[in-house]
Amino acid sequence: MNGPTLHKTAADCAEELPGAQLEHPFGPDWEVYKVRGKVFMLMTEVPGRPVVILKADPDEADALREQYSHITPGYHMNKKHWITLEGGEDVDEELVRELVTDSYRLVVAHLPKAERPVDPHTYGTGTRQVR
Known part of the structure; x- marks a missing residue:
């Protein structure tokens, strides 16, 4: 997958997630996706x-970095x-859709229960593949 396709696929997935919002707090060169004010994806x-x-x-981040040459530690994070x-x-x-959804679920899981747009333990797990 090339870079422009990567950004489009990630953005399309993020926009489908309940409560997700796109912001540009760091200027036009950074697309920041948040759920209930918490960042789950930057592009x-x-x-x-x-x-x-x-x-x-x-633990999953370590495994992903070992398995994929195009996954590295978080840039400026x-x-x-x-x-x-x-x-x-x-x-x-x-893979892109799975990683975006996983990131979203991790952030939602740390929100107060009353603020969660979905149940992070069940949302998006229907098509989950074992690595």
Whole structure:
């Protein structure tokens, strides 16, 4: 998957998530997706390369970085809890959608129950694949 397709796929997925909102708090070069005011995805270009920055469970983030050459520690974020995804041959639409949804669910899980737009333990798990 190339960079522009990566950004479009990630944005399309994020826009389908209940309560997700796009903001530009860091200027026009950064697209920031939030749920109930909390960031779950950022998109920008890092020296000409489109990237998507997502929240990830620390153990899963380590496994993803080992398995995929196009997944690295979170750019300008906590390296333990965030990953950076670049386009590449081992990155497909299904992986992007899964990682965006996982990031969203992690953020929703930390919201007060009354503010959660979905149940983070069941939302989006119907098509989940075992890695």
